[in-house]
Amino acid sequence: MAEIKKATGLIDWLDQRLAVNKFIKVMMTEYWIPKNINFLWAMGVVLMVLFMILIVSGIFLLMYYKPDIKLAFDSVNYTIMQEVEYGWLWRHIHGVSASVIFLVIYIHMFTGIYYGSYKKGREIIWLTGMALFGMFSAEAFSGYMLPWGQMSYWAAQVITNLFGGIPFIGESLVIWIRGDFLVADATLTRFFMLHVLLLPLVILLLIAVHFYSLRIPHVNNQEAEELDFDVEAKKYLDGKKVESKVVPFWPVFLSKDFFVVGVALTIFFYLVCFHFNFAMDPINFEPANNMKTPAHIYPEWYFLWSYEVLRGFFFDIGGIAAMDIGLAAFGFANVIFMVFPFLDRNTDNVAPAHKRPAFFVWFWLLLIDMIVLTVYGKLPPTGANAWVGFGATIVFITLFIVLPIITKMEAKCNNGGCK
Amino acid sequence: MAVETSRRDFIGMAFGGFAAAGGVIALGAMKKTWDPLPSVQSAGFITVDLSPMKEGEVQTIQWRGKPIFILKKSADMPKNEKRDIIAGGSSYAVMIGLCTHLGCIPTWTPTTKQFKCACHGGEFDASGVNTFGPPPRPMDIPPFKIDGAKLVLGEEGPEYKKLVAKKA
Numbered sequence: 127m128a129e130i131k132k133a134t135g136l137i138d139w140l141d142q143r144l145a146v147n148k149f150i151k152v153m154m155t156e157y158w159i160p161k162n163i164n165f166l167w168a169m170g171v172v173l174m175v176l177f178m179i180l181i182v183s184g185i186f187l188l189m190y191y192k193p194d195i196k197l198a199f200d201s202v203n204y205t206i207m208q209e210v211e212y213g214w215l216w217r218h219i220h221g222v223s224a225s226v227i228f229l230v231i232y233i234h235m236f237t238g239i240y241y242g243s244y245k246k247g248r249e250i251i252w253l254t255g256m257a258l259f260g261m262f263s264a265e266a267f268s269g270y271m272l273p274w275g276q277m278s279y280w281a282a283q284v285i286t287n288l289f290g291g292i293p294f295i296g297e298s299l300v301i302w303i304r305g306d307f308l309v310a311d312a313t314l315t316r317f318f319m320l321h322v323l324l325l326p327l328v329i330l331l332l333i334a335v336h337f338y339s340l341r342i343p344h345v346n347n348q349e350a351e352e353l354d355f356d357v358e359a360k361k362y363l364d365g366k367k368v369e370s371k372v373v374p375f376w377p378v379f380l381s382k383d384f385f386v387v388g389v390a391l392t393i394f395f396y397l398v399c400f401h402f403n404f405a406m407d408p409i410n411f412e413p414a415n416n417m418k419t420p421a422h423i424y425p426e427w428y429f430l431w432s433y434e435v436l437r438g439f440f441f442d443i444g445g446i447a448a449m450d451i452g453l454a455a456f457g458f459a460n461v462i463f464m465v466f467p468f469l470d471r472n473t474d475n476v477a478p479a480h481k482r483p484a485f486f487v488w489f490w491l492l493l494i495d496m497i498v499l500t501v502y503g504k505l506p507p508t509g510a511n512a513w514v515g516f517g518a519t520i521v522f523i524t525l526f527i528v529l530p531i532i533t534k535m536e537a538k539c540n541n542g543g544c545k
Numbered sequence: 546m547a548v549e550t551s552r553r554d555f556i557g558m559a560f561g562g563f564a565a566a567g568g569v570i571a572l573g574a575m576k577k578t579w580d581p582l583p584s585v586q587s588a589g590f591i592t593v594d595l596s597p598m599k600e601g602e603v604q605t606i607q608w609r610g611k612p613i614f615i616l617k618k619s620a621d622m623p624k625n626e627k628r629d630i631i632a633g634g635s636s637y638a639v640m641i642g643l644c645t646h647l648g649c650i651p652t653w654t655p656t657t658k659q660f661k662c663a664c665h666g667g668e669f670d671a672s673g674v675n676t677f678g679p680p681p682r683p684m685d686i687p688p689f690k691i692d693g694a695k696l697v698l699g700e701e702g703p704e705y706k707k708l709v710a711k712k713a
Contacts, residue, residue: 302576306585308610316579416610419649421664 154376158359160347161371167345168386169234175387176227176394177329183220184322186213191272193318195311198274199413215398221405222398224266228428230390231259239466240489242350242476247343249467254336256464261329266426268321271314275410280423282309282317283416291453308416350476422506430503431496435459438519440512455519462526469529472537484532488525495521590699592692595632603653605642608698612642612650613687614660615696616671622658625672627711628686630704633694640673640684651684660684 133139140146159167190210192201206213235255238244244252271282286303290296305312344355353371361370373379397404409420425433436456439448462469472482479486498518505511589609598604600619605612616638618629629636642660644651649664659676660669667678674683690702 301581302579305579305581306610307581307589310585310610312581312585417607417612417650419647419664 155374156359156363157341157375158355158362158372159345159375159379160351160353161373162347162349162351163345164348165386166233166237168383169230169237171380171383172387172390173227173230173234174333175391176223176230177333179219179223179394180227181326183216183223186216187220188322191318193272193315195274195314195414198272198314202273203411218398218402218405220269222402223394224269225405225426225428226394226397227262228266228426231262232428235259235463236489236493240479241346241348242470242478243346244467245470245473246476248340248346250339251336251343252467253464254332254339256466258329258332258336259463261325261332263429265321265325265329266428268317268325270426271317272321273410274314274414275407276412276414276418276420277407277410277423279309279414279416280420281425282313284423286313288453288456291450310416346476348478350478424504427500427504430501431499432456432459434499434503434515435519435522437507438515440507440516455523458523458526469526469533471530471534472540475537475540482536484536488529488532491521492525495525590697593696593698594694595635595637595696596694598637600635601655608687611687613639613698614642614653614673614684615639616653618671622671625674628672628674628683628708630689630691630696630708632691632696637696638672639686639689639696641687642684644680645675645682645684646678646680 130142133142137146141148187206190201190205190213192198202217206217208214210216238252238255267281267285271278286300286309289303290300292299301307303313304310305316344353347353351371355372358370358372361367362372362374367373405426424430435458436452439451439455442448443451470485472485475482479489495518498514499522502511502515502518507515591606591608593606593615595615595617598615598617600617601622603614603616605614607613618624618636618638624636625638628638628640630639631637642650644662644664644667646662646665646667649662651660651662651667651669653659654661658671660673662668662678662680665679667680668676669680669684670676672683673686675681686705686708687698688701689705690697690700691704
């Protein structure tokens with residue numbers, strides 16, 4: 127046991143018992159971040175702030191929400207929105223941040239893809255990040271069910287029905303997930319549990335692993351320059367701060383992040399105060415009714431691209447039903463990003479996309495295609511719209527099929543193997 | 546030394562084995578906790594008495610949260626031996642009242658003897674067969690059993706199995 131002496135002050139008293147000085151060094155003041163980065167590197171901290179906002183607003187909503195099909199709708203739309211002081215504000219904050227967090231997740235993801243921050247030792251960062259995306263999607267879906275409006279109900283009906291497409295066990299799996307033959311009280315209460323307890327716990331755990339997995343390979347930089355962090359850190363600590371290529375996480379890197387967080391939160395609270403309606407679908411202000419389907423059912427904007435992939439195949443091909451091809455394509459779209467580091471066959475090249483011509487074109491095609499899918503996912507799938515959706519779906523799948531080929535060719539060229 | 550190691554291996558494996566078995570049993574319990582409750586499951590079977598129905602009358606009941614149309618066919622309605630249910634000497638058309646296009650609920654139009662869907666204009670005849678518009682197939686027939694003049698929904702009786710066999 128360490129020798130405990132009379133403390134010189136509170137910090138010293140804590141340091142003798144918890145090694146706080148060492149802890150702060152390891153986690154903050156001697157955690158080194160490259161200088162050569164831009165504002166896109168601040169998205170992780172923005173996400174962390176948004177997640178905290180979701181937790182805090184969620185705690186206040188949880189005090190009045192009732193997970194029972196007879197009470198849920200009124201507990202949200204009457205009690206929280208009209209009776210509780212600032213209840214409307216918590217709800218709008220919760221709804222808007224749930225939507226905005228997906229925008230930032232997508233920016234964070236595409237930054238990683240553009241700068242090659244998913245490979246050469248950073249695979250686990252990508253994998254835990256995609257697992258977080260999956261968990262946040264489940265959070266969004268389960269949370270959307272809670273107000274028990276028409277859109278809550280029919281989204282739940284349609285999404286749980288997707289599991290019915292799994293061969294053999296599909297039909298009984300759907301009933302098992304719902305706890306009833308249809309989306310009912312049992313479904314609401316169990317998804318409430320997932321939303322407020324199990325999924326947030328998993329998310330917190332995944333965030334811890336995500337941060338830790340960043341620690342060993344370190345943060346990437348704009349030019350993918352290989353830094354010797356020990357050497358650069360020594361320069362910084364010796365006072366050669368200009369010459370050193372790194373800065374400490376705290377206070378230098380975070381002070382820049384706080385600026386980006388400040389800008390992001392300004393936009394965020396502008397949306398919360400003046401444009402909260404985009405996160406509040408009018409159809410959901412009608413109580414759930416299992417005997418009446420709304421004329422158009424569509425997901426929130428952040429799921430539209432994969433929803434469009436699901437319905438992109440609107441005709442049977444070679445005797446296989448359109449619905450089954452759609453389901454297979456939807457499954458493909460949801461797992462393909464997970465294996466991204468293993469599809470890029472030019473594993474040693476971590477250069478940004480603008481230094482990899484073929485990959486650069488591929489990147490922007492993917493981004494444009496996903497925007498097209500998102501736009502057409504909201505439009506009714508009739509006439510020409512259906513064909514645009516079909517084309518964009520084919521492009522999406524093709525892009526991921528050619529990715530290993532173009533990166534393999536690129537790897538050959540880098541080694542002087544191409545003419 | 547060797548004896549000591551194998552003793553420890555054995556203890557380790559026995560401990561791990563016990564923990565794994567306990568884990569599997571616990572998972573089984575968790576799966577069952579998620580199962581539909583007995584009250585929910587029994588509500589999945591309902592009995593309808595068909596004898597008070599008049600000819601040409603349509604009644605809509607709820608079964609497993611879905612609307613079920615029951616139509617007692619009158620003499621002027623064409624019979625459909627692949628879909629009709631005979632109970633107590635009369636023919637009935639029984640179907641899940643959801644349009645096979647996108648799941649809207651069609652309404653019965655007595656004048657034309659059709660089920661019409663307001664969402665996208667689909668039409669079905671008195672037997673529930675799609676006759677116009679986007680619906681890809683006739684309305685589904687729920688599993689049923691005939692018990693005299695009573696219809697039990699949710700159970701697969703011999704008459705239901707015969708209808709399914711005819712369809713295939």
